[in-house]
Amino acid sequence: MLRTSARYWRWANGLSAGTGLLLGLAGCIESYMPDVVAAPASYLVVDGFINGNGRTRILLSRSLSVGSAEAAPVVRGATLFIADTTGQRYSLRETAVAGTYISDSLQLPTGRRYQLQLTLGTGASAPAYASQLVPLKVTPDFDQLELVHQDGQVRVLASTHDPSGSARFYRWRASETWEFNAPRRSELEVIGGLVRPRVTPIYTCYRSEQPSGIVQASTASLRQDFLSQQRILAFSDRAERVKVRYSVLVTQIAETAEEFAYYELLRKNTEAVGTVNDPLPTQLTGNVHRVGDATEPVLGFVGAHTVVQRRLFATPASLGLPKDWAFDDPYSSCAFGPELVPDPNDKISLRIYRPNTRVFKSGDNVPTQYYIVSGDTLGYEGGPRACVDCRTRGTTVKPSFW
Amino acid sequence: MPRLYPFLFLLLGLLVANQASWAQQTEPTISGDFRNLRFEQFAQRVEAQTPYRFFFSPAAVDTVTVQVQASNLALIALLKQVFVHSSLQFAIDEATHRVFITPEYPLQTQIAPDFFEQAPTGTMLPAAAATTGPSRGNRLPATGTSEFRVYDIGPRQVAPASGRATITGTVRTAGTRSEPVVGAAVFIDSPNIGTATDRQGNYSLTVPVGRHNLNIRGIGIRSTRRQLVVHADGRFDLEVATDAAALQEVVVEGQKDRNVRGMQMGVQLLDIKTIKQVPTVFGEADLLRVVMALPGVKTVGEGSTGMSVRGGGTDQNLVLFNGATIYNPAHLFGFFSAFNPDMVKSVELYKSAIPARYGGRLASVLDIVSREGDRKKFGASGGIGLLTSRLTLEGPLPGAKGSFLISGRTSYSDWLLQRVPSPTLRNSAASFYDLSAYLTYDLNPKNSVSVTGYLSHDRFRLASDTIYEYRNQAVSLNWKHTFSPKLASAVLATTSQYDFSLTTTRNQYSASSFAYRLSQSALQADFSYLATTKHTLEFGASTLLYNTAPGDQQPLGDKSLLLPTTIQHERALESGVYLTDRFDLSPRFSVQAGLRYSFYQALGPRLVADYLPGLSRSENTKTGSSTYGSGQVLAHYAGPEWRISTKLELTANSSVKASYNRMRQYIHQLSNTTVVSPTDTWKLSDGYIRPQVGDQVSLGYYHNFKRNTIEFSAEVYYKKIHDFVDYKSGAVLLLNPHLETDLVNAEGRAYGVELLLRKNVGKINGWLSYTYARSLVQVNTATDVVNGGNWYPSNYDKPHDVTLVGNYRFSRRFNIGLNFNYSTGRPITLPLAKYYIDNALRVYYSDRNMYRVPDYYRIDLAVNFEGNHKVKKLAHSSWTVAVYNLTGRHNPYSVYFQTVNGQLKGYQLSIFGTPIPTVTYNFRF
Numbered sequence A: 001m002l003r004t005s006a007r008y009w010r011w012a013n014g015l016s017a018g019t020g021l022l023l024g025l026a027g028c029i030e031s032y033m034p035d036v037v038a039a040p041a042s043y044l045v046v047d048g049f050i051n052g053n054g055r056t057r058i059l060l061s062r063s064l065s066v067g068s069a070e071a072a073p074v075v076r077g078a079t080l081f082i083a084d085t086t087g088q089r090y091s092l093r094e095t096a097v098a099g100t101y102i103s104d105s106l107q108l109p110t111g112r113r114y115q116l117q118l119t120l121g122t123g124a125s126a127p128a129y130a131s132q133l134v135p136l137k138v139t140p141d142f143d144q145l146e147l148v149h150q151d152g153q154v155r156v157l158a159s160t161h162d163p164s165g166s167a168r169f170y171r172w173r174a175s176e177t178w179e180f181n182a183p184r185r186s187e188l189e190v191i192g193g194l195v196r197p198r199v200t201p202i203y204t205c206y207r208s209e210q211p212s213g214i215v216q217a218s219t220a221s222l223r224q225d226f227l228s229q230q231r232i233l234a235f236s237d238r239a240e241r242v243k244v245r246y247s248v249l250v251t252q253i254a255e256t257a258e259e260f261a262y263y264e265l266l267r268k269n270t271e272a273v274g275t276v277n278d279p280l281p282t283q284l285t286g287n288v289h290r291v292g293d294a295t296e297p298v299l300g301f302v303g304a305h306t307v308v309q310r311r312l313f314a315t316p317a318s319l320g321l322p323k324d325w326a327f328d329d330p331y332s333s334c335a336f337g338p339e340l341v342p343d344p345n346d347k348i349s350l351r352i353y354r355p356n357t358r359v360f361k362s363g364d365n366v367p368t369q370y371y372i373v374s375g376d377t378l379g380y381e382g383g384p385r386a387c388v389d390c391r392t393r394g395t396t397v398k399p400s401f402w
Numbered sequence B: 001m002p003r004l005y006p007f008l009f010l011l012l013g014l015l016v017a018n019q020a021s022w023a024q025q026t027e028p029t030i031s032g033d034f035r036n037l038r039f040e041q042f043a044q045r046v047e048a049q050t051p052y053r054f055f056f057s058p059a060a061v062d063t064v065t066v067q068v069q070a071s072n073l074a075l076i077a078l079l080k081q082v083f084v085h086s087s088l089q090f091a092i093d094e095a096t097h098r099v100f101i102t103p104e105y106p107l108q109t110q111i112a113p114d115f116f117e118q119a120p121t122g123t124m125l126p127a128a129a130a131t132t133g134p135s136r137g138n139r140l141p142a143t144g145t146s147e148f149r150v151y152d153i154g155p156r157q158v159a160p161a162s163g164r165a166t167i168t169g170t171v172r173t174a175g176t177r178s179e180p181v182v183g184a185a186v187f188i189d190s191p192n193i194g195t196a197t198d199r200q201g202n203y204s205l206t207v208p209v210g211r212h213n214l215n216i217r218g219i220g221i222r223s224t225r226r227q228l229v230v231h232a233d234g235r236f237d238l239e240v241a242t243d244a245a246a247l248q249e250v251v252v253e254g255q256k257d258r259n260v261r262g263m264q265m266g267v268q269l270l271d272i273k274t275i276k277q278v279p280t281v282f283g284e285a286d287l288l289r290v291v292m293a294l295p296g297v298k299t300v301g302e303g304s305t306g307m308s309v310r311g312g313g314t315d316q317n318l319v320l321f322n323g324a325t326i327y328n329p330a331h332l333f334g335f336f337s338a339f340n341p342d343m344v345k346s347v348e349l350y351k352s353a354i355p356a357r358y359g360g361r362l363a364s365v366l367d368i369v370s371r372e373g374d375r376k377k378f379g380a381s382g383g384i385g386l387l388t389s390r391l392t393l394e395g396p397l398p399g400a401k402g403s404f405l406i407s408g409r410t411s412y413s414d415w416l417l418q419r420v421p422s423p424t425l426r427n428s429a430a431s432f433y434d435l436s437a438y439l440t441y442d443l444n445p446k447n448s449v450s451v452t453g454y455l456s457h458d459r460f461r462l463a464s465d466t467i468y469e470y471r472n473q474a475v476s477l478n479w480k481h482t483f484s485p486k487l488a489s490a491v492l493a494t495t496s497q498y499d500f501s502l503t504t505t506r507n508q509y510s511a512s513s514f515a516y517r518l519s520q521s522a523l524q525a526d527f528s529y530l531a532t533t534k535h536t537l538e539f540g541a542s543t544l545l546y547n548t549a550p551g552d553q554q555p556l557g558d559k560s561l562l563l564p565t566t567i568q569h570e571r572a573l574e575s576g577v578y579l580t581d582r583f584d585l586s587p588r589f590s591v592q593a594g595l596r597y598s599f600y601q602a603l604g605p606r607l608v609a610d611y612l613p614g615l616s617r618s619e620n621t622k623t624g625s626s627t628y629g630s631g632q633v634l635a636h637y638a639g640p641e642w643r644i645s646t647k648l649e650l651t652a653n654s655s656v657k658a659s660y661n662r663m664r665q666y667i668h669q670l671s672n673t674t675v676v677s678p679t680d681t682w683k684l685s686d687g688y689i690r691p692q693v694g695d696q697v698s699l700g701y702y703h704n705f706k707r708n709t710i711e712f713s714a715e716v717y718y719k720k721i722h723d724f725v726d727y728k729s730g731a732v733l734l735l736n737p738h739l740e741t742d743l744v745n746a747e748g749r750a751y752g753v754e755l756l757l758r759k760n761v762g763k764i765n766g767w768l769s770y771t772y773a774r775s776l777v778q779v780n781t782a783t784d785v786v787n788g789g790n791w792y793p794s795n796y797d798k799p800h801d802v803t804l805v806g807n808y809r810f811s812r813r814f815n816i817g818l819n820f821n822y823s824t825g826r827p828i829t830l831p832l833a834k835y836y837i838d839n840a841l842r843v844y845y846s847d848r849n850m851y852r853v854p855d856y857y858r859i860d861l862a863v864n865f866e867g868n869h870k871v872k873k874l875a876h877s878s879w880t881v882a883v884y885n886l887t888g889r890h891n892p893y894s895v896y897f898q899t900v901n902g903q904l905k906g907y908q909l910s911i912f913g914t915p916i917p918t919v920t921y922n923f924r925f
Helices: A002-012 A020-026 A257-271 B002-015 B039-049 B075-082 B114-118 B124-132 B244-248 B272-277 B287-291 B414-418
Strands: A028-031 A044-047 A053-062 A078-084 A089-094 A100-107 A113-120 A128-131 A142-150 A153-161 A169-181 A188-191 A194-197 A204-209 A215-218 A226-236 A245-255 A288-290 A307-314 A337-340 A365-373 A376-384 B029-033 B053-055 B069-074 B088-093 B098-103 B142-144 B150-153 B164-173 B185-188 B193-196 B202-208 B210-217 B224-230 B234-240 B267-271 B297-299 B307-309 B317-321 B344-350 B364-370 B379-384 B388-396 B402-411 B429-444 B447-462 B466-482 B487-504 B512-530 B535-555 B570-584 B589-603 B606-611 B622-628 B633-651 B654-665 B667-670 B681-684 B692-705 B710-727 B743-759 B764-778 B800-811 B814-823 B831-837 B840-845 B856-866 B876-884 B894-900 B903-910 B916-924
Touching (some): A044 A113, A044 B831, A053 A078, A053 A113, A142 A245, A153 A169, A169 A226, A215 A226, A226 A245, A245 A257, A257 B840, A337 A365, B029 B039, B039 B075, B039 B210, B053 B150, B069 B075, B164 B224, B185 B202, B202 B210, B210 B234, B224 B234, B267 B272, B272 B287, B287 B344, B512 B681, B535 B681, B570 B681, B667 B710
Parallel strands (some): B053 B098, B142 B234, B150 B224, B164 B234, B317 B364
Antiparallel strands (some): A028 B903, A053 A100, A078 A089, A078 A113, A089 A100, A113 A128, A169 A204, A169 A215, A169 A245, A188 A194, A337 A376, A365 A376, B029 B069, B088 B098, B164 B202, B185 B193, B185 B210, B297 B307, B379 B388, B379 B916, B388 B402, B402 B429, B429 B447, B447 B466, B466 B487, B487 B512, B535 B570, B570 B589, B589 B633, B633 B654, B692 B710, B710 B743, B743 B764, B800 B814, B856 B876, B876 B916, B894 B903
16 A cells, blocks of 8 residues: 555646556555666765855765665765856865765855866866856745644644745755653663663663655745745654654755756656656756766756755644554564573572573663562563664764754 | 248249249240350350340259250250259249249249238248339339349349449348448459448449349358349349347457458457457456457556557557547546447457548557447347446437437446545545447438437546546537449548546645646548449548647635646647549459548647757747737648558468558647556647658468458558657646647657467457567657667567457357466666665666566456347346456566665556456346
8 A cells, every 4th residue: 555645646746647546456566676776887976065054065975786785885085166157166175974075164155156066086187077057046034834733644834935036946854853762661781791770871762864755846836936834744643753752953945947857857766756657767867967078977966055944843742642642652562571580599599690691691682670579589571672772773862952 | 031941932832833834936046055054154144145034043953064055946945955854843934034943843933913912021922023013124122131032133124335233232130120231241253343331331343244142241140142133233232130149149250351352451340249258357348458459559558548559659549439539538547448338339440551531640540430229129238347337228210210329337436445445545536427329310312310429527536635537528420421322422520529627725825726628620521432343432531620728727715826827729720631542453453542631730829939949949948939810820731641552362361461651640649657647638739849750561461261260360560650759858748838848759660560360250269469569769859869869669669469369158148258468568767776865865767668577467257148048038138257367467567666764675566466356247128
């Protein structure tokens, strides 16, 4: 049914012929990975944009073959500049994070057109690349950014307008963070192979995610450059992420029609391609080219815009969820159990005694508390690490904005 | 009935007295050498010399070889010599110069007058009496019902100077449901001259004067023959028995030797019986689905009625229902074809050698003909299936000169949606219906009219806030007139409309309604003229006015901020004239040469944007615009369309045919999906979008085995398509005021081999076909390039295809149908590299259509049970139990790649991945 629900949107958009109707009856979806996708493919990838009101951050990497399980290799030692039509240049420098290059925090003048120039390595024969010259788009601020509970979903809705009518094309990025707890509090910790009272907290953690979907909207067909309650993000109101506290940082970007079209194609290529009902996938590269060799595919679109950001927080109470609200529980399959380890003073001939442990020694399982029956401590209770240690799904480091 | 005749014959012989009434002495004498002649030949020669005419049963005189030489002998004396060693008897009626040859007993030539009043019609006696009538020259045309009597054609006194005479007439089925027999072969053996009946059952045949056996063969009728003596031009109407076995049975039958003898190549005819026996996914007889099992026709996706014929696009097929164009012949997003099977008589598909009277589409013509209502009594029939029910009413019009047929079908498929475990779909609704009516009326023997009305409607509501609707409407009026036995005409006036709408109220600020409409009105006149025995001319003219409203979007509600957008309407006039001559150079070699010349004018009012020459059209290269007033021609195109085919009969059972044809298409479907979807629009050619031009050459070999019961054909074709419409990346097709900036003209080519083995009769029947076909595209203009300008496979390129459509009849009440289909997988564009942008996985794709999905194969099975065959009962009923995709193979409907948890994964989707059983109940009153 994965496909059926995905189709909902495209039907509504009038794009597809609605085969999803019958999928529920007899359709089936299976994995399909042909061999042809294994060929090596190492193209330069330019990821980032020219920031008109802050630091420009560019990540250079290379593409991988589809079947590859490796991380994308980054490109080091490149020289990058932002250049404008007046000949002004702003250099970027490589940061401690390999392959990432940043500029100073810049306030770029509007009314000019900008491009990114880069050279891989040094020397006269080093390959040089450049993005197309693009105008700097000024992003209007949010009129409103809401986190609401509607129709069984928690939704992030943005409203904005541009009185000058020049923005017209918008794109948003969201970065989510939420606090969550492990199902049981652990009072014990294995230190040096022995069970001791817990020192390292592992009960409350924070998890961050960045949705990969491309969210765009255009007001080109409207009388005014006005957007009301545009949906940026939506997820089930039973999701664990709103169980304790949830936060989302929304970035709004105004973009050019070309960039909008590029991201539309990119979205179609990635999210809606391949069924007979879908548009043909496009051999899409971007607006970066190799100087002197237009045939080399270079991937990525370097736009130029100012950025508007706003952060929202939500708790079950702020969303109006009832006190006894049942949330989805990622730990519902967790099983806990005791390890019987008697007191060393007991004269029963068992081989190990408290605070020794056999079950919890390797770290795959984590003890939570002593196992006590009728006042007698018979051993430890515990469960698998993934069920007790919240750090398997997040970090205990509280974010600065929390 | 025919089997009774010999018995009657004998009985008559016994009843009459055993005495001949001998002739008077004024009789003419006969001379000549009649040695070593069969009796028939002897009789012919005597008939040539004298006014006498012979009547005999050919079977009775089979064994007689005449060994007589005569010199001024009287007929009596001559016949006595002839029959001296034979048991045959003869009787001469001198009043009418008729000679009767009978076995054992001579016939009494004078019969009591009151005998005729009592005799039933259809026996030989009253007909024989008719020939004795005094006013021979202007008597009513003979109605040929008997195989055993000899019919006179034309007044005997007027012998044509050419030695040839033209017989015209109508072939109708005998009995209460008398209908014209269409497409039946009417021919004489020696010399080998034949023709086929037209839509009204009319035929016209020019033969040497003299005696002939006229053979009649056709679909659903029992093969029969009539004995004729042709004196001069005359009319001969025939009533033939329907093939009772065929009615109970599933018989795929064309004219038996049409495969070899017909001029046509690349043509497939399916009658409704064939269509009904093929198992389908929801148990509904679906004619488009059966058409797709024919060689050279590929479906664009399982569960879609979009089809590609010999590598052509889905918009290159002209779908005609009684002459009216149907633009979207599909229901429920293509899972059903929008033609009610109860309404349909036959479907004819032209893939090459398309007759010159058709124009306007490149790849094929699908001509769907509805059946005629019952001319004798009222009746009702219908069917109840899982998704739809159908009801058909029919009956005679006053005076029994015509009939009506009204048929409707409606869905009740919402229950299906309720079962889908998705809340969105559960709140949805889908429904469709179609309605057709067909009226025919014979004004007089020379004029007949028919009227067809057609309406199909689909509505799909998604989650209570989005509604799709689409509708086909068509009306056609057909007037047929016979000027003379040699010249006939048909005038056809049609109007068709296709429209769809889409309303959405999900967001009150962008709530909208969208509407699209295409309508066309056409007038066409066709003439056929039998110029001489060697030349048959067909000519005519047509004109067609298109009106499209390509898009109208309006805000819905007060809060909607949407700007109303209306794309300017388009109008155009497409006209054509044509002439075809079928020239029989020899009985074995014929040429059909045709030329259609078509004209196209795109008409104002319209505002047309101008672009910089030599650059890819885009908003950035726009320089200004030009205004055209109402009716002003803003672009015009014209060109010849050659339609040439030849046939050479190698032997009586085999022939070679070749054809070349050119087609021009002025209207283009816009769709960036491969299947036909309800939001596809049609665009008229204009100054930027040139008409598509297709050329095809094909060569075929045809062979019939086992007395025409098994047909074999092999056809090779090569096709070039010029200027078909392709799209730039990310083309916007709806509500685009400058659509020309998103379209490019592409080149296409296709070639292939089609092998077909078809058995039409017998317990086992059906067909087996193999096709090798390629279909390639190239986009390499000065301004736009796809895949580096190289040829690449089109979406329809599936090189290998094997199809078996079979039926086995266990008994008259029980038969089994089996489908098998294998084809190469469809081309697909695959991802080649993955990369990360903004921490999200993205994909870099290969060149377009470089790879293929896995191969397709499927087996379906259907079992048909008929009720008992008692003639008198309340309702005739039948059950069909079918299983679609018997092996449950997961045929990939599509393959797609999705990013799941940051991982790029490939999936294949099968729509009908399990065996799907269905039950249908059919009835007829």
